[in-house]
Amino acid sequence: MNKKVVDYYTEIFSENERHEDGFGQIQRQRTLNIFKQYLQGNPLKIIDIGGATGAYSFDLARAGHNVHLLDIVPAHIEKAERIGLDKGILLDGYHVGDAKDLEFEDNSFDAVILHGPLYHITGLVERKKVLNEALRILKPNGVLFGFAINRYAGVFYGIHSELILDDTYFEMVKTEVETGFRTRNPTWHFHLPEELEAEITSSGFKIEATKGVVSPVWMLPDIESKIADAEMHEKILRVCELLENEPKIGQDFVCIGRKQ
Secondary structure (H helix, E strand, O other): OOHHHHHHHHHHOOHHHHOOOHHHHHHHHHHHHHHHHHOOOOOOEEEEEOOOOOHHHHHHHHOOOEEEEEEOOHHHHHHHHHHHHHHOOOOOEEEEOEOOEOOOOOOOEEEEEEOOHHHHOOOHHHHHHHHHHHHHHEEEEEEEEEEEEEOOHHHHHHHHHOHHHOHHHHHHHHHHHHHOEEOOOOOEEOEOHHHHHHHHHOOOEEEEEEEEOOOHHHHOOOHHHHHOOHHHHHHHHHHHHHOOOOHHHOOEEEEEEEEO
């Protein structure tokens, strides 16, 4: 278990609050829209790995799917159980676990969602263990959603915030651009789209699509007030859809793979 990741999400960073700002709200709606494109038909058995306190798990369960939530941070799972009780939405399972070593049977899920593991695990060999486990537990023709942070995310944020003019920040993002490695605690890996596609295909998946999630639209001034307006909100989502086939120009992207 990565103690630095557990400590970071237990003591420093709030996953719940992340979904409340402008970027988080757009990211959540876009992610759900992408899920809807691929999670069609009868109720599916889905596992949300690295799903934190279950924001997407509860949305998918509300849509009628059978959802398991797994996270490496015990506090996330404890909070998810409380949220489920408060919402009156019970998941099929709440699990504290490691994405590299899953305690589920082969060919048991219709869909696997990977959020944190692909950007918090910095070593390729370890990330491949995650992808191999995802392949193992997926049913034939099952779908993988592999979420990643874009290699240039720190640069884009630095330009938007003017932090790029700070020498220390510049040196940090210079390392990110050159290597994909962010050295802040905890450590991160920022992908290029073609890099993650290669990792996924070499693990036995067929890539169906790679989509940008939010796009540069998050840089709109005062975005919180804009998305509070229904018409503006819809326009912002349309911009994201317009640019989804250019994953390098946003903060995050998702590779959709299929088990053959």
